[in-house]
Amino acid sequence: MRMVDASRWIPPTYADPATFAERDISIGSGDFAVPGTMTLPQIDGLRPGVVLLSGGGPFDRDGTVGPNKPLRDLAWGLASRGVAVVRFDKITHTRPEVMTDPGFTMTDEYLPHTTAAIRLLQETQNVDPARVFVVGHSMGGKVAPRVAAAEPSVAGLVLLAADAEPMQHAAVRVLRYLASVASSPEVDAMLAAVTRGAAVVDSADLSRETPATELPFGMSGAYWLDLRHYDQVATAAALPQPMFVLQGGRDYQVTVDDDLARWRAGLESRTNVTIRVYPADNHMFFPGSGPSTPADYEAPQHVDPTVVTDIADWLARH
Template sequence: MVLLSGGGAFDRDGSSGPNKPLKDLAWGLAGRQVAVLRFDKPTFAHPDRLPADFTMVEEYLPPALAAVDLLRARPEVDPHRVHLVGHSMGGKVAPRIAAAAEPPLAGLVLLAADAQPMHEAAVRVARHLAALTPGPGATELVAALVRQAAVVAGPDLAPDTPAESLPFGLSAAYWLDLRGYDQLATAAGLGLPMLILQGGRDYQVTVEDDLTRWQQALAGRPGVSIRVHPDLNHLLMPGTGPATPAEYARPGHVAAAVVEEIADRLLGR
């Protein structure tokens, strides 16, 4: 399998504070006889070599497709059994990569994969965090994101729209590309087996805002399994009570049940 990390300048471990969820997945699956390839994202490894107006395509497709080809060329790997496993935005982009892969991949595993448009999700998460720590700064942040999200969704978004007026300082090209990509329709059109796992305590990618969209888009599709792990957060790590950003600062590990479930799917059990 090829591991895809989430949105942002992530290393091959998906490092978030003291936690390394992609390293947990890689080591856990390798211990169950699954070959794993993971890589530093271009935004982490060489951001200076990316164009200022890079899109999700430049961010993910070249290294992911190269990783697929590299795995297929290994003599100890069955080239017909290579899967993509994407976390968060890595799950969003996985159908796009699969659509470009030739020959076709064996399947997809989507972990906390977002389906809600990213500019809408940014506002939702900002409001959630502002409710946890209310104050003038939080209110101003939400208001700024609302304005920026309106530009993304509006008819006047153009290639020359300044990045300063858009969420996260990403270029207009990035947002225009995202607006033109429908991960749900792309996934539905692939005809590949899929396993979709979601944490019930995840406030970044949620059952209500994201998983329900995957369920609707893939309803009735053979070979698609969807499961919610009620006690897991966005990093697929267990906890209790409502998840907060402070939880990410505490060391943890991806739940063993997630590793087992992915291994069972990839190994055909």
């Protein structure tokens, strides 16, 4: 175990590095093991634990975007409030070549390492094995219900800006938005390409053999078939575990109207689901004002402190 060294990075004001320690861990085995970090509060007695999942793309354990590390914000903020946290580099970060495997899917991208991380936390001294939760951001939130279905010991789910609209449709919508606020030949060309690819994903002709060059973001036919056959809202609705769904009001990637509306409709009959909107927050839950754009991520900032407090309070109640 090592004490936290904050000399190279300024932590958010809601994190107190003196209250926890971190150690390096390995998740998985063999060539597909990935490095990670366990953050443990220095308190006596059993504590809840969470496994953090980053969004779609080759993210590291901190969810690094520009100069920002939103998953480290969450890990340090929650650990300062008595929650044990595991986060890890995605396999697509440590071994980007897996994305060229024609059989690679979202399930392969997330489930093996997430379930291994859950079990590691459950076996960690002073972590309550009955209170290990999954906290997923964006695609990490989308896949979280599949994780809980595969690993019923998960105590509950926290879904941060979890997308519910089919990803190929969301990609077209996002690029149309970007073209409206900052049009450029590059954005227009990408919009045209993704629109063509989305039509292929929607077609009855999509198969594992469909060339990745014809599909959005160069992802394989198998990857898109896995996404197309997965209904995250229906999967979540069938789970018994409590859930906390958080959404930024300024998020243009996962939106209140297109995504949160689907979560609300699908989970409306559940009595153990909490849904909360943070009007000033963007996709990374960074507070701000005005229309959100990719430029939001270029300046150093931190996850909304209210979000961290609300998650910690929700965990304490469950």
